[in-house]
Amino acid sequence: MATQTLPEFISEITGLGSFGVAGEFVAAIVGAGIIGTIMLTYTGIAGPWAKRKITAAFTDRYAANRMGPFGLLTIPADALRLLSKELIIPERVDRPAFDLAPLVVAGSALFAFAVIPMGSLFGINMQIADPEAGLAYAFAVASIATLGLTMAGYASANKFSFMGSLRAIAQNIAYEIPLVLTGASVVIFAGSLQMSEIVAAQTISGGAEPLFSIAGLGIPPWFAFVNPFAFVLFTIANIAEVGRNPFDIPEAPTEIVAGYQTEYSSVYFVLIYLGEFLHIFLGGAIAATLFLGGPAGPVLPGFVWFTIKIWGFFLLTQWARSAVPRVRIDQLIEIGWKGMLVLSFANLLLTAVIVGVIA
Amino acid sequence: MIGILKGMATTMKHALDGEKFTVQYPEETPEVSARFRGVHKFSQERCIWCRQCENVCPNDTIHIVTDDQRQGEEYNLHIGQCIYCRLCEEVCPVDAILLTQNFEFTGDTKDELVYNKEQLKSVPWYKDIDPLESREPDRGAWIGEGDGEVDYQ
Amino acid sequence: MSLEPVRDDTLDADGNVDPQAILDLLGDRVLDIEEHMNADIAVVVRPDTVEETLLALRDEAGFDHCSLVTAQEYEDRYESIYHLKQYDDPTNEVSVVVPATKDDPVSQSGNAAYRTCDWHEREAYDLVGIEYENHPDMRRILMPETWQGHPLSMDYDQDRPQVVTLGQHDNPLKDDIRDEENDTMFINIGPHHPATHGVLHVKTVLDGETVANVESDIGYLHRCEEQVCQNGTYRHQIMPYPDRWDYVSAGLLNEWAYARAAEDLADIEVPEYAQVIRTMGAELCRVAAHMLALGTFALDVYGDFTAIFQYAFRDREVVQNILEELTGQRMMFNYFRLGGVAWDLPEPREDFFELTRDFLDGLPGKLEEYHDLITSNEIFQLRCVDTGILEPEVAKSYGATGPVARASGVDYDLRRDDPYGYYDELDWDVVTEDGKDNYARVLTRMQEVEESAKIIKQCVDLLEEWPEEERTIQSNVPRTLKPENDTETYRAVEAAKGELGIYMRADGTDKPARFKIRSPCFSNLQTLPEMAQGEYIPDLIASLGSLDIVLGEVDR
Structure with a gap:
């Protein structure tokens, strides 16, 4: 590709490239730091501020409007408040697991962003690495979060936490399979697991044929347009995967208090909270890459389009929250195994047949 | 699916119309009814120390001290304990105690919420609503003596 | 039966x-x-x-x-x-x-x-x-297990300290009991839990996600309301307290329960004009109470960020504004008096009628919105239809009343069956549903709001045309009421949650010798195990929400 990836750019302008592998390693770490900072900034905006504003808009209220312009200073204030709270560790918790769980939850989402093509910003391709098995890596790393939730629930020595984590496992297993299968149908279309290839297959500048043209403007063959059915399936499985309404049963505050995070406080709580929001953004990022042409879009730089798409997904989760009831655990499992799984297999099969016939 | 979408459309409609129902309180003070019952105001000039308010008070919020000539010395009212039933105002034959519309009071300790007669006198009106005026049409109904005995002390 | x-x-x-x-x-x-x-x-x-x-x-x-x-x-x-x-x-x-x-x-x-x-x-x-x-479970219910003495008995010494050492209490932090045979888990839902609508403690035994056994533990909000009333005079001092039993703005309905019983006991006539105002006020309170029930039920089923809760509160706020104009307070009204009400309608009367009419005109649109948001939602139906079944025979045996009983097809409404106030002069219907499930209970409440609106509208029309010289709001009631010794009565009204009754016994003084409250929530809550056993935890929570209990009234 014409543009440099972030680590390449860093190694070039700092001259790190001349130090060989060690230099590239340092450049990659710096690049990861930049991407991580961007994503944590998004989460920082989303958690204390955007979520409140969006919920307030749906419920005809004002929210977070006391501190600074548009209440934006709520973000540092909230960070300070949460960090200065006492870290309460209950007596009988399973220590290393209890402490590690928040890191695993937050970390797993951050790791996956390494392969997401975030588009170009000032000519730099905001992607840390573009391995050939990029999509498989993203799915694999994202599902480590389940382990974190299990640890959190089990180690908390609290029955509500335990039930929350059991629900999280049941839910993630049930929806991981449709998610990956629907993702696989995209892979069949694109013919590659590499993220950049998947994006290229959806963009006209990447060499793809326009889906059809309206008044001379080519509509790009985003897979969401090519196969809307798969997109809907993927979105539903994705919402279940990140645990938002109507699939927020691992937390289900009115049923099991707060699920796996019941016993967490202070910094640990912040980490779990951040992790959840990171997962929402990650869900949005994967959906955008697979179905919405990744960073593709007219006029604006790719990175801006990418940001718009992941925030759009975030907005969707908040919107669903305002009006969609939570399903029951047995209904969730039933929808997962009897509905989503079958449909995603059918989708995969049909895609394979169609692609096989056309190609 | 249609029901779910209808629900989501409804909330989105609310999000987009920009209407807010909540009030930005300190800047925007709420309109209260002229009958609203807030902190009491006490007038020593009017009071005849008949102690009816003290008797009628359901949870002993009002505490009156008189000397042996039955002249009033102290009139204390625990506004933190008061349940704002307005019975004291209702039984008062001379309008010496009134409930203003003022609902803004604070105190760091319970002791600070015990008002003596000077503090009760200086309670401000809320938005210049004179409770007495708004209550005039109904006064006849409250102070009807009935057929039974009248137990003034 | x-x-x-x-x-x-x-x-x-x-x-x-x-x-x-x-x-x-x-x-x-x-x-x-x-x-x-x-x-x-x-x-x-x-x-x-x-x-x-x-x-x-x-x-x-x-x-x-x-x-x-x-x-x-x-x-x-x-x-x-x-x-x-x-x-x-x-x-x-x-x-x-x-x-x-x-x-x-x-x-x-x-x-x-x-x-x-x-x-x-x-x-x-x-x-x-x-x-x-032969009682299956003779234990204390409101007071702690370790309480000494019986507070309403005559030889009870209330100055005696009730200090019980920690060892004598059931230790909430004791070790789990594990045995090989049972595959169940005991879990305390409440007293501090987002879904218990107050301080209710539900002892739950779970078999996986299924509820194997439920036992409600109440009494955390016991405020001696009966004793408070026994220490107040009939004429004035009792009336402020009914507002505080079912405190979610059903105040006028509660006040009416006391007013009805006391007026019966002391043989007091209430002017017709006052009855109309009472009827209107009470129905406004019912709308406010049902709005809250709807909002909190949505909270239980939808999750904690649902917009419905806020919309329900917004509409309830409008009702509270009307009630504030009428009574002077938003929740703790103290508006009824024995023999009438404390205030006539606020001047200028036209403004008040306009305010009320505006609310009534807007109500159908708002209910339509709720139907869009709640009852027509497929997931909501999936969650609520056929869950929390309460058979009519069971409901009757437990003394369930109000929307809970009516949603099980028990056609029982004191406003019609034992008329008081101005209800029998007005045109309205008792709502019943045959669903017997959580869904039916929601539907019943929503339809009752419509019926209440009908009643309010007729009352407003009546009040508007009432001749000015006949607007008597209180009959002439003695300042001190002393009903005859040993007269006893039990009188009930249809409160927002069901039959709210008062038993009073007079002993010839100006205070009741025994004041007993029949709380509808108390009886309705008893049906919870019947509804929840064998169902999933979310259904238990939904059933609890659909009972619409107020712990202030359960524990009194």
């Missing part, structure tokens, strides 16, 4: 109770006859014949509703009173009075006839100290 009780023998041609027939039915079990103002007949029976008496009255005279069990202590005896009614016609009332001796206050339990006696008798034991034989 047979579906069509044989009742021809005990009712006269007009459908009223024939006291002589009751006496014939009970035969020599009747020791004496007492005078209760509400009841057609009050029979005194021996403590060891309670069960057979109640069964006879239930099966052979059709008294299928045990409203309340009142216990009290006299100088020479203890006494339990079973206030029986008929679901078909609640004006048919019989009181069964059971005296127990002072030194050995034991009485047979009525549990075999009415399941609702379970909690009522536990409360009687807890507060007054009568023990009930």
Whole structure:
């Protein structure tokens, strides 16, 4: 590709490239730091501020409007408040697991962003690495979060936490399979697991044929347009995967208090909270890459389009929250195994047949 | 699916119309009814120390001290304990105690919420609503003596 | 319980109770006859014949509703009173009075006839100290297990310290009991839990995600409301407190319960104009209370960021503004007086009518919105239809009333069946649903809001045209009321949650000697195990939400 990836750019302008592998390693770490900072900034905006504003808009209220312009200073204030709270560790918790769980939850989402093509910003391709098995890596790393939730629930020595984590496992297993299968149908279309290839297959500048043209403007063959059915399936499985309404049963505050995070406080709580929001953004990022042409879009730089798409997904989760009831655990499992799984297999099969016939 | 979408459309409609129902309180003070019952105001000039308010008070919020000539010395009212039933105002034959519309009071300790007669006198009106005026049409109904005995002390 | 009780023998041609027939039915079990103002007949029976008496009255005279069990202590005896009614016609009332001796206050339990006696008798034991034989679970209910003495008994020493060492308490942090055989898990839902609508403690045994057993533990919000009222004068001091039983702005409905009982006891007339205002105010309160029920139920089913809760609160706020104009306060109204109401409508009256009409005109649109958001939502239907089933026979046995009973098809509404206020002059319908499930209970409440709106509208029309010279808001009531010694009455009104009744006994002073509250939530909450056992945890939460309990009224 014409543009440099972030680590390449860093190694070039700092001259790190001349130090060989060690230099590239340092450049990659710096690049990861930049991407991580961007994503944590998004989460920082989303958690204390955007979520409140969006919920307030749906419920005809004002929210977070006391501190600074548009209440934006709520973000540092909230960070300070949460960090200065006492870290309460209950007596009988399973220590290393209890402490590690928040890191695993937050970390797993951050790791996956390494392969997401975030588009170009000032000519730099905001992607840390573009391995050939990029999509498989993203799915694999994202599902480590389940382990974190299990640890959190089990180690908390609290029955509500335990039930929350059991629900999280049941839910993630049930929806991981449709998610990956629907993702696989995209892979069949694109013919590659590499993220950049998947994006290229959806963009006209990447060499793809326009889906059809309206008044001379080519509509790009985003897979969401090519196969809307798969997109809907993927979105539903994705919402279940990140645990938002109507699939927020691992937390289900009115049923099991707060699920796996019941016993967490202070910094640990912040980490779990951040992790959840990171997962929402990650869900949005994967959906955008697979179905919405990744960073593709007219006029604006790719990175801006990418940001718009992941925030759009975030907005969707908040919107669903305002009006969609939570399903029951047995209904969730039933929808997962009897509905989503079958449909995603059918989708995969049909895609394979169609692609096989056309190609 | 249609029901779910209808629900989501409804909330989105609310999000987009920009209407807010909540009030930005300190800047925007709420309109209260002229009958609203807030902190009491006490007038020593009017009071005849008949102690009816003290008797009628359901949870002993009002505490009156008189000397042996039955002249009033102290009139204390625990506004933190008061349940704002307005019975004291209702039984008062001379309008010496009134409930203003003022609902803004604070105190760091319970002791600070015990008002003596000077503090009760200086309670401000809320938005210049004179409770007495708004209550005039109904006064006849409250102070009807009935057929039974009248137990003034 | 047979579906069509044989009742021809005990009712006269007009459908009223024939006291002589009751006496014939009970035969020599009747020791004496007492005078209760509400009841057609009050029979005194021996403590060891309670069960057979109640069964006879239930099966052979059709008294299928045990409203309340009142216990009290006299100088020479203890006494339990079973206030029986008929679901078909609640004006048919019989009181069964059971005296127990002072030194050995034991009485047979009525549990075999009415399941609702379970909690009522536990409360009687807890507060007054009568023990009930054959009771399945004779424990304290409101006070802590370790409480010493019975607070409403005469020899109770309230100055005696109630210090109980930690060791004597059930330690909440004790180690889990694990055994090999059982595969169940015990979990405490509450007293501090997002879904218990207050401080309710639900002891739950789970088998996986399925609820194996539920037991409600109440009493965390016990505020001695009955005793507070026993220490207040009839004329003034009791009226502020009913607002605080069911405190979610159902205040006027509660006040009416006291007003009705006290006006009955002291024989006070209420001017017609005041009755219309009362009716309007009470229905406004019902709308506010049902809005809250709807909002919190949505919270339970949708999750904590649902917009519905906020919309319901917004609409409730409009009602509260109207009530503030009328009564001066948003929730703790203290608006009713014995013999009328405290204020006439606010001046200028046109503004008040306009305010109310605006609300009524907007209501259909808003309800439409709720139907879009709630009842037509497929996931909501999936969650609520056929969950939390309450069979009508079970509901009756537990004394369930209000929307909970009506959603199970029990056609029982005191506003129509035992008319008070201005209801019988107005055109409205009692809402019943046959669904018996959580969904039906939501639907019932939403339709009741519509019916209430109809009533309010008619009242506004009436008030607008009321001739100015006839606007009497209070009848002339003595400043000090002293009902005759030993007059007893039990009177109920249809509150937002169901039958809210007051039992009062006068002893010739200006304060009641016994003041007993029949809380609809108390009886309705008893049905929770019947609804929730065998279902999933989310259904337990939804059922609890659909019961619409207010712990302030359950615990009093």
